[in-house]
Amino acid sequence: MAPPVLRVSGLTKVFGTREQEALRLAGEGLGRDEIHRRTGSTLAVHDVSFTVERGELFVVMGLSGSGKSTLVRLLNRLIEPSAGTVEVEGRDLRALDDAALRTVRNEKISMVFQHFALLPHRTVRENAAYALKVRGAGAAEQRERADWALETVGLLERADARPDELSGGMRQRVGLARALAADSEVLLMDEPFSALDPLIRRDMQDLLERLQAELTKTIVFITHDLNEAMRLGDRILMLKDGRTVQLGTGPEIISAPADDYVADFTSDVDRTRVLTAGDLLREPRMTARLGDGCGDVLRALGAAEANGVHVLDGDGRIAGVARDDLLARALQEGRTAIGPRELVADHATIAADRPVVEFVHLVGRHVVPLGVVDTEGRLLGVVPRAAVLDALSAVPVRGRRP
Template sequence: MTPPVLRVSGLTKVFGGREREALELAAQGVGRAEVLRRTGATVAVHDVSFAVERGELFVVMGLSGSGKSTLVRLLNRLIEPSAGTVEIDGRDLRALGDAELRTVRNEKISMVFQHFALLPHRTVRENAAYALKVRGAPAAEQRERADWALETVGLLDRAGARPDELSGGMRQRVGLARALAADSEVLLMDEPFSALDPLIRRDMQDLLERLQSELSKTIVFITHDLNEAMRLGDRILMLKDGRTVQLGTGPEIIAAPADDYVADFTSDVDRTRVLTAGDLAREPRLTARLGADPGDVLRSLAAADADGVYVLDDDRRLVGVARDDLLARAVQEGRTTLGPQELGGDHATVPAGTPVNQFVHLVGRHVVPLGVVDDGGRLLGVVPRAAVLDALSAVPARRSTP
């Protein structure tokens, strides 16, 4: 099994004096406000652990003061932890000297900031190439990588411009291009879209989704917006008062919030954008094989009180739908093998990752439930209309306290 790119274990940060006393109280379960009252110290992050797999977009989310911005700065040792470890490709950052740490920051970890952090006196191309310049890369390599990154984010035509000539969305694209040009193992993105207006923010989310599908970067993305977290994150770590409240996929968190805090957070989430066909898919009650006896299939339909059935080949690829009327005609005409004459197109299919809002109009319109297929056309499951209605109307089940 491939080890994670980033592994965090027991990560803790206390600001202020009496650190040891504050750590002891936090370990006993004393809340942040009470620790502050007793010691004057703030437990910004306490005992946070997680691992990020290669190519994963991992979201850390919470309200202001939850510790998420402190956490992201602990990940590259911009802030020294009070306890715990951060490993990048198996190397503990706390064990590195200053020179080694600078190398890791230059080559392994890139950061995209909320307020762009561009150099105003340099061109867009020079900003995009800056990490490579710091590394001492040849000028030709700097230009080649910078231009590739700018083209990737749609800004190559503005390569000679200065940052103050760009809109906020364009400047954030330059920040993203700089991180892409560096080709680091891990991208840390600290609320990168929160300073943008809603339309530009959605455009940047679209861009990040597209880039992630093409490049599969390892990303730790910080946000306070749950809809953004649900849209972008492969998994989501929810923080409150510096502690982990829940870690899971968006659908897992929506279906089973860890406590009332998470349940309140998720109550207003647009489930149609979070839940996918794969989340709602069920094993089909009945399928038929190409070449089967039409009479046998018709009798199976009668027993299941169904009007049609998906027909699969030997590799489980979907070849069509057999309707009861076509099967009955085949039996009347004496045909004994289920073939093209018995198959119709009365069905619809979607990939497993398709959000509900993109397929809900297809549900319940055909003789068989909506099919969920993989890239090879193999049937993974079906989405009955009742499954969609249940998922969209259900009240989340809160986890019981042990």
């Protein structure tokens, strides 16, 4: 199997002169403040490990000062780690000489900064082509890749403009175009949208989601905003004082915050937009098949204290719902096996990836719980009303945010 695009192990960075002593104290479990008090050095990042798979949008989230920028700079060795390793496609960055490292930065991992340096006297197109020019690409290739990237971010008409003729949001898109034109494996984005006003920020998030889906880019995205993290991240690494407090998908973090610190953050998140039908999915308590005996199913319903059951066809698709009253009538009328006449359409279905906000009105409306189906209509599981209530009411203990 191919190695992950990025593998980070035990990554640690101390700023200051008493590095070894700070590392020793960190190893003993002392926190950043205490270490700073004793050594004057800052433990910016401590013992962070994770892998990022190809095509993943990996978010690093934490408050200001939590070590995000330090971490992202360690990822392409803009700064040297005090301990730990970074591997890009299985290659340890420490093993690279300067030339090889430059190549990795140009071709494998490129950085989109919050205030990335657009060249003020160059056109938008030249700015977009910048990484290619550095790489020594020919003029034709530069132009072709830059124009493709500008078109992708919706800025091709402004290719001949200068950066100062553009709005902040447009300049940010030029930065994104530059990273896309470079066509590197991994994009490192350090709070790229933080300085944008909310509407433009929303647009940029949409654009990034679209690009990531279309181009299957591997992205490491830094933010201090948990809603942004939840919106964009396949997985989220939560940092606090340089250490990992939790690593998981948005729904995992929301449903099981690792500690009060994370719980406090997640209490602000709109859970109905983060949790999906798939997250709330339960095994159905019972299902029936076409052809099952009406009497058997009726007895099973009685035992389960249910009034209806999903009836599946031979492929596991929902054929309909058998209700207890109709099964009883079928028996009275001498029909012993469940057939089309015993079925009613008293149910609703939803796809596993849909957020709660889109199906909450369908829950508890029918004799059977909401069915979660795949694209073929096969029943994957159900979302009973209790599952929705649990998920939405599981508001973690609120502490005061530090």
